[in-house]
Amino acid sequence: MTKAIKFNLILDGKPVRDLEGLQENFDLYDLFTHYKNGVFQRWLEVRGYNEHLKEMLCVSAKNELGLAESLVRIFGGEKNVKKVKSVMLKFQSKRKYEKTPKKSKLEVS
Numbered sequence: 001m002t003k004a005i006k007f008n009l010i011l012d013g014k015p016v017r018d019l020e021g022l023q024e025n026f027d028l029y030d031l032f033t034h035y036k037n038g039v040f041q042r043w044l045e046v047r048g049y050n051e052h053l054k055e056m057l058c059v060s061a062k063n064e065l066g067l068a069e070s071l072v073r074i075f076g077g078e079k080n081v082k083k084v085k086s087v088m089l090k091f092q093s094k095r096k097y098e099k100t101p102k103k104s105k106l107e108v109s
Contacts, residue, residue, distance in 0.1 A: 004045070004046040005046065006046050007043065009022070009034060009039070009040065009043045010030065011025040011027045011030045011031060012025045012027040017047075018047070019049065019052070019075070022075055023075070023076065026075070026076045028068060028072060028076070029091065031075070032067075032068055032071065032091070035067070035071060041057075044056070052075070055074055056070070056071070059074075064091070064092065065092070068091075
């Protein structure tokens with residue numbers, strides 16, 4: 001059996017080694033990005049945070065805002081819960097802007 005290699009999670013430009021560090025350097029955008037690409041789940045697994053991993057995997061959010069709220073509730077501590085909606089609204093509007101087709105200068109309205 002091979003031993004899992006522990007790695008640091010980077011939040012707000014700082015290496016995070018444990019749950020205390022995760023709360024101290026909590027950055028929803030970074031955490032959400034790590035969650036979406038599977039790095040956060042792997043970090044929890046190799047660090048032995050199986051209960052937190054199970055709790056996170058049980059989240060059945062219907063949209064990204066619900067998922068972000070769940071991540072904050074589970075990992076961010078109460079002080080960060082109020083910040084979720086403003087950050088996620090920015091994230092969602094940025095994604096909508098990136099998906100919007102741009103009109104060329106030759107098109108006439």
